[in-house]
Amino acid sequence: MPLDNTETIAAIATPPGTGGIGIIRISGPASIGIACRLFHRKGIAGPAASHDLLSHRLTLGHICDPASGEILDEVLVVAMRSPRSFTGEDVVEIQAHGGPWLLRSILALVLDQGARLAEPGEFTRRAFLSGRMDLTQAEGMMDLIEARTSAARKMGSALLRGELGMEVSRLREALLELATRMAAEIDFPDDVGDLVDEGQVLQDLQEYYLPELRRLIRMGENGVRLREGLRIVIAGLPNAGKSSVMNRLLAMDRSIVTDIPGTTRDLVEEPLNLAGLPFVLTDTAGIRDSSDPIERMGVERAMESIRSADCVLLVMDARRGADREICLLEETIRSSPYLLVMNKKDLVDDCDAIALPSSWKPAARVSLSARSGEGMDALRKALTDLAGFSEVQHAALPNLRHRAAFERAAEALERVRAGMLSGHFWDLLSVDLHTAIQALGNVLGENADPDLLDRIFSGFCIGK
């Protein structure tokens, strides 16, 4: 999408549907002129003048159709004058009553006066292009809007405040400064003497830059989980009570429960918010050999989702104990972290005493009754402990795009380090150093190509 900053854009900024108040947002050099032609201040006949709209002050009046003179609504108008606005351009917001037809009629008048309809995310794109926020902040704003849990909200808010962006720019500045000294040494080897202390550079790489990048990459894993939810797959033999456990966790009758083994066939997936942390639960078919082709497909799907799980809930019927079949299943899920659920506690005497093979290494073992609900709190606690989000809450966690760039930067710095150890010249090393600097710049959105910006901002809503 070609971006012409001289165009004035407009959109309804509040969600579609009926509400108490609806906002029409206008940004660009013509926005104040357009608003004045449509707006009559309370008690003053005729269209408003530019000086009637003080920056960051609400003014009461009416929106009038200039062609017919018809009054459409009583509104509050606020102007935010360039550069003191969200986009950095002149911005006007019209706060009208929140009826969809009314808002569309006012928007139509704004467009008649020369604005064009904004693309999704275009206001924020302009804020980014005018340097009012870096790309991590724009992405954080999107995370904030989309957050469904308090953990995701805190992460979005930290990103929007620029916490990750500042960290990345500090790293980038320091590397840039090193590159400048390297360049001076390459260009004037005799004049400037030893500008670069190689031992110090090596030490900085090993003790600061590389560990810092690795930490950011690791944090990115948590970022992906916080954005998408930790994938918990409930698995076990038929009739163990998997669907009953799922329904208890969700406090909803989501998955079909019967006493017939082989009830669940397809994957049943549902998001779950536990103590403000996001999970995605998947109930699966009980694992067994079956002659029924539909059930066999269900078992295949169950095995596939076990392989892609962040964590498996292995549900056992306490009455069966660790029999041969469940032992085989434990072996196959062992490659992921798993929690052991001893279900149907109400039917056995001492559920906690049931012996397990010593090779089993569940992250936790919980005895419960999905029928009565006893023990469910312990399972919830085991799940939130396992999520391991506690230390990263409130942090501005990298997303997949950031993470890929940190990996590029770390690889490039790794090459610089290896090159120094084998005695390469600065001019060779500086190529890799610049690759790292560029990768960090990409995180912030420096030299971002329009395709990347399209990809990021097109996911926003119209009016954002």
Ligand SMILES: Nc1nc2c(c(=O)[nH]1)N(C=O)[C@@H](CNc1ccc(C(=O)N[C@@H](CCC(=O)O)C(=O)O)cc1)CN2
């Ligand atoms: N009505 C309304 N509410 C909103 C927004 C908005 O654009 N309009 N925002 C949009 O996402 C968020 C708030 N973000 C904003 C960020 C900066 C400025 C702004 O005018 N900044 C100027 C002036 C600061 C001042 O002087 O107080 C500046 O930074 O120079 C406005 C809103 C959430 N709520």
Ligand SMILES: Nc1nc2c(ncn2[C@@H]2O[C@H](COP(=O)(O)OP(=O)(O)OP(=O)(O)O)[C@@H](O)[C@H]2O)c(=O)[nH]1
């Ligand atoms: N007494 C008792 N019965 C339970 C408990 N949990 C589940 N059940 C019963 O066990 C039977 C099977 O429960 P489901 O939740 O459908 O079991 P499942 O593991 O999903 O079974 P499939 O989908 O066939 O693999 C049902 O009759 C449940 O009511 C429990 O804690 N105590």
Ligand SMILES: [Mg+2]
């Ligand atoms: Mg089931």
